[in-house]
Amino acid sequence: MIIEFKVYCSYPQSFGDLFPYLRKSHYLISMFFHFRNKFPRLNVYWDKYLEFQQRLDVPAKTILLDEGKISQNYIYIEKGCVRSYFNKNGEDKTVQFFFEEEGLSSLESFVNNLPSQFTIETIEPSVIYLLPKQYVAQLIAELSNEADFTQMILYMSAQRQTHYINEFVSFIRDTPEERYQHLLQERPHIVQRVPQHYIASYLGVSTVHLSRIKSKLAKGKTRF
Amino acid sequence: MIIEFKVYCSYPQSFGDLFPYLRKSHYLISMFFHFRNKFPRLNVYWDKYLEFQQRLDVPAKTILLDEGKISQNYIYIEKGCVRSYFNKNGEDKTVQFFFEEEGLSSLESFVNNLPSQFTIETIEPSVIYLLPKQYVAQLIAELSNEADFTQMILYMSAQRQTHYINEFVSFIRDTPEERYQHLLQERPHIVQRVPQHYIASYLGVSTVHLSRIKSKLAKGKTRF
């Protein structure tokens, strides 16, 4: 088993060639960082690789990765927030938001050297760390010696899969108004920190309609 | 690493208690079956456990698992097709379709002994195999001795995660008409075999509107 992962130690140009079974499991790498605070043991590795990371102190609306380009770095957010989006018919469609202590990359692009489907851009002025690909490979090789390695992977991938299933089911089940209310209840920090027009496209509605939804909910509340 | 998985050999009543890191990775079990044809090596195990399986020859609209009840069996489809759905305000909302040589369970329910969020029901007359929980646990324990075990898990979970991300993004990006056309192009067998009103709720529209979409597309085609 461990031998399988030792292969990753050779610091490849293209990760894809080294993941014979994993060409599509791009999200794997993301998860170590994304959940690192849930597995404090990982912090040792994080600290060790700190010297290889580039620290960026960037303003809002800084593009960290352009749609169509190939991801070269893993991105970790120390301060601020970030969104991923794509362009459809000249219009931004926001897919996801990321905040402090979360990590991300355009994962298929990162692992397989493919053009990214998404643009990654800061929303607020942010402090970002970039870890180049080859060090990520090295980190994974080291992590594979951790006894809990496989269980961590499973736990993390399960978390993410549950998340995406719920997002998907919500579109079948709920009206835009209901989706907005769920967002308010379950992830209020998004509504508080993210400009409304990004939230609109994330909910799948126009900015005008989200404004209407808010207005309607406000009227409901002021009844007594 | 392998020691971690040996734990699973004790044939528990509740899987949840035995997956300390995996309470939410219910989908794990599903994947062995779902992708078994992509990993022919698994067929040995499948055959070995055949004697513990219950064969059902059932008509259409047979409920295999009721929303709100706890899943006791892994479900494998030899012939026919099946959908999973939930009820919202008295109305069925179809989430997913399954066909020959695919396996499923209401996964959170199955692993953690929780009430299922979804009902599972045959669409066509079908031949179904049910494998009770305790044998699934046993099977997983055996599989953990396979060298490719971890890589299989990763490959499979990546497949499923990619699928759900694409479903989710499609709702942000595409109109119902575009989603129907994608279905026609990418999974035409669904459109061919599944009654239209199930497809409508899967696409997130009313039956009437799906009918309109089809009619509009038909008119477009007959132009010359």
Added chain:
DNA sequence: TCGGGACGATAACATATGTTATCAACTTCA
């Protein structure tokens, strides 16, 4: 500090989609 851009509310109108009802074709089953 001034001016432009980003953000958000709102109105008016257009289009998309839902709801209800009706009808026809086709199954299924007693």
Added chain:
DNA sequence: TGAAGTTGATAACATATGTTATCGTCCCGA
């Protein structure tokens, strides 16, 4: 074979949502 259920098309109307335009506020950089 006949009756009842299932499936799907269509019409008429209601509601939801998109589009375009206008306005006001706020923020930030020259």
